[in-house]
Amino acid sequence: MSLVDAVVAHVLRIEVSLYHARARLEAGTDGEALHDLRIGLRRLRSLLKPLRDRDGVSVLETAAAAVGTLTSAARDLEVLAVELRRRGLHAAAGRREARLAGQYDEILGSPELERLFAGLDAWPADFRRAERDGELRRLDRLLDRRLDKQRRRLQDALASLQHDPHRIRLLVKRNRYAAEAYPHHAPISTGAKAALKAVQSALGAWHDRYQWCLRASREPDLRALRQPWQDEAVLALQRAESLMLVLQRTLAGEPRADSLSRTRL
Incomplete structure (x- = not known):
């Protein structure tokens, strides 16, 4: 497998994991969906950062960074609620958990998340075009x-x-x-x-x-x-x-x- 093929394949694997995490967040199946979404974002950004001046990369990296910023407060609230329950402070945890549903809805309906997935769908073709144009030699x-x-x-x-x-x-x-x-x-x-x-x-x-x-x-x-x-x-x-x-x-x-x-x- 060529280096370009490997990079594209890795991005596609990350994209699948991000779609899966988003579906779990929509369905409310577990408490780790947002965490896994953010891990996927970090992996994507770490993969893209060394390629930042290549065609289309900066746009996708910026989109991933925007979703990371958008989801930060909700993830902090999740972690805090778990800590409060661990300490037996269930009322304090419950008050914070009650705010999470609204924050999840904001994330799922956000233009930032929409731009991220649109960018992921378009990126492989852009990267292949850069390869054909000799930009990845x-x-x-x-x-x-x-x-x-x-x-x-x-x-x-x-x-x-x-x-x-x-x-x-x-x-x-x-x-x-x-x-x-x-x-x-x-x-x-x-x-x-x-x-x-x-x-x-x-x-x-x-x-x-x-x-x-x-x-x-x-x-x-x-x-x-x-x-x-x-x-x-x-x-x-x-x-x-x-x-x-x-x-x-x-x-x-x-x-x-x-x-x-x-x-x-």
Whole structure:
């Protein structure tokens, strides 16, 4: 399979997963539909980002980013409701869950979601046209260069004494999903994959509590939880820092894509 064929096939798989997540959200079959929709968006954006100046890519990436922004508040509310139920605060959870149905309807009927799926339907033909016009002749080299640069950004961020956990969380996601999308251009060992996943999970736990503390300062029924969440956030960040050291050491020993002799996707 050629590299272009592999990219198109990957986008089509993501498109199928996004259609499936949307159908589940419409039917209300489970509580993970929106989460899976957002995971699909992240995978799509990570695949498209290294191709951003190719024909039609920026339009589709922008559409995916818009849906990500649109769905962020509803996903935050879902996660908070689960946390409140875990703590036995069912009335507080119920008040927030009652708001979700309206937010789901807004997402499903949004022009942003419509533009995303229209863009996904049109994109393979646009990408094939770019191939025929000779715009993708050096795609291998482009991917090697951009994904290596993306990994170096993560390594630099990890090495900084004043690193920003928010930025590292974003860079970890980009590198993890890019490695899934382009395994021959972002070569990564099993150990590095596990390290990326562990850091993403730990920083996700910290980020949730960071956001909940902000909400607790505005929402009276959450104020009693602010201190417990602050304490948990400190522990989550400490765990993340330890895992980031492991990730930093692991990435330092990983080969660069352009140093490997590889077959095309």
